[in-house]
Amino acid sequence: MSSTPAAVTAPVVARPQRARVIAYVLAAVVVVVFTLIAFGLHGKTGDGPGYFQRGDQAAMIGLGLCAAAGILLMTRPKVEADAQGVRVRNIIGSYDLPWEVVRAVTFGRGAPWLTLDLHDDEKVAVMAVQMSDKQYAVKAAKRLRALHTASLTPSVVE
Incomplete structure (x- = not known):
């Protein structure tokens, strides 16, 4: 004995307590912001040099998800x-x-x-x-x- x-x-x-809360909130904000930007991307031929398609919008959302995943590493x-x-x-x-x-x-x-x-x-x-x-x-x-x-x-x- x-x-x-x-x-x-x-x-x-x-x-970690504080860092985890901040990381979760920040990751959610990043995904929302990138999604809003993605839906704000639009254009058609003749509007200027940029022409955004659905694939561009999906890529922008994907970038937001990748950035959020990087931020969530702080919770590890x-x-x-x-x-x-x-x-x-x-x-x-x-x-x-x-x-x-x-x-x-x-x-x-x-x-x-x-x-x-x-x-x-x-x-x-x-x-x-x-x-x-x-x-x-x-x-x-x-x-x-x-x-x-x-x-x-x-x-x-x-």
């Missing part, structure tokens, strides 16, 4: 941690690290997000825990630090 309290060893799952970051290790998924790329390779869990002064300092002097950004989320970020950082600290202390088996 472990001497570590259950609250410390409880798994941690965190995702997530961190999951338990007693064995931490899994970090950023916008591009992910890491699955055991706690043994993590030296420290830091939230540097002025840093936009949490970082994991590794023993080989590498740093891994944890974009899921963002400074803009204020108390949510502080709570997630404290829970991650507690899990890291608990992993460093040997458990007592009775």
Whole structure:
């Protein structure tokens, strides 16, 4: 049986809060704006140099959907941690690290997000825990630090 309290060893799952809301709203606005522009594109032969067809309108809507998909990449970051290790998924790329390779869990002064300092002097950004989320970020950082600290202390088996 472990001497570590259950609250410390409880798994941690965190995702950015504010950035996700902004990304969802912005993606919807981009799709609506591109759709309105697409329906505003019209013309016939003799009206000038531009002549827009249905394909041009569909392409404009498609561009809006592609831009929205790019914006929704901002909702991808997530961190999951338990007693064995931490899994970090950023916008591009992910890491699955055991706690043994993590030296420290830091939230540097002025840093936009949490970082994991590794023993080989590498740093891994944890974009899921963002400074803009204020108390949510502080709570997630404290829970991650507690899990890291608990992993460093040997458990007592009775």
